[in-house]
Amino acid sequence: MMNIKAAGNLSYYSFGLLEPWPELTYAAFTRHGGVSAHPYDTLNMSYTVQDDPERVKVNRERAIRAVGWDPECVVSARQVHGRQVVAVSRAMVGGPDLPETDALVTNEPGVLLLLKFADCVPIVLWDPKRRVVGLVHAGWRGTVLETPAAALELMRQRYGCHPSSVLAGIGPSIGPCCYEVGTEVVAAASTLFAGTTVIQQVDGSHRMDLWGANAETLMRAGVAEENIAVAGVCTRCHHDQFFSHRAAKGIAGRFGVVAGIRDG
Template identity: 40%
Template structure:
């Protein structure tokens, strides 16, 4: 199913990326030192966990994949549609940029984002040797943050959408994701007639399919190859942090990605 283990860490990888000149890992919650309810590989620094545990977890992840922690580029994720290109690692003393998509073509950069139900979308352009990670919750989805990332790759790296490969990672499934009618109205306002197709009535509630919505947004942006993990974070809290499944008291799992320099 795409699960692997390395140095005590369990992680997910997309099969369609395996022959490409990139490395990536969607880390499960296993293998760290954080204590409950953040057990154990929490990388979220604003959820109430011990900062020293978070720091230790980060170091373990980067060491396991042979990357220097100083190569990290991350942002303050705000559920928007801003996408930034990184040409150097983030100065760890500098303020975070606010964004929900990060891209690079620099082999010295390790892209890094945090998740707990929202959709991790990974992008690869094997021709331009560029990669990206997108964070798409319901707000980022109706704002088409995945499309913004494709457009930014085209503008910044000369990427052709049809040459891109995308992966939709572990995140909350439609059955577990009940939302209010206000969310439906926003989707219809921003996505038109398409917006309603991502919702269904289930057990008396309205449920949103973030996987389908983001897959179709990528197709509409010109991406032709999209792999969907179909792994639900809320159904599998033994492996994943789930904000919905754990009623808000949980950690954040990591996604890392970069370009191989050989």
């Protein structure tokens, strides 16, 4: 379950599961409250979708200020549907988006991780014991590459996190209601998720449950089922609120999801 919050003319979703920790920032922004024009209207956070970069800059600053952070604290990435995870340090803030990276983790306060979405799955990870936060981008490719497990593995290696302590939130993204997939995806997912309801046949076509698939990956990696929250908000059904690649037939902005540990 998610809660919706307002900050000025911006609104964002957060998970009740993560709210007991005031030092933890997590926000999944909607598409509203920015300055970009159609088809990027209005809070597009991506520099790589042919939107005016000046507007994207304004959008990012607005969104980040709305959650009480300095835009200079952001670290983002050029997402490529891979399983590369980067451990982010404070020395990296304010730099260009990291190349070819789909997951970010950090234990350093004052670093705000930012990834961008339009149907792909945003997954936040939080270990309150080791005080480590992670953010993952997983479309179907990242899902079958088990990118959330790669992020958990780096959290373990680098910071000593145990998956049984980790809380996870699976954010707004295309739901099993709308995610029709072709034979390539079915072939890639059906062995990995055999015995689950991740791939289902509906009216002669296949649908994939990216939420269930990523929850399954997290559980296989040792995250407890009760520590996983699923937003259950489909971006294609709710493309009035979120950017949706499918609803916009490929030309869409990207909404931002941020996670970080507040300084001080």
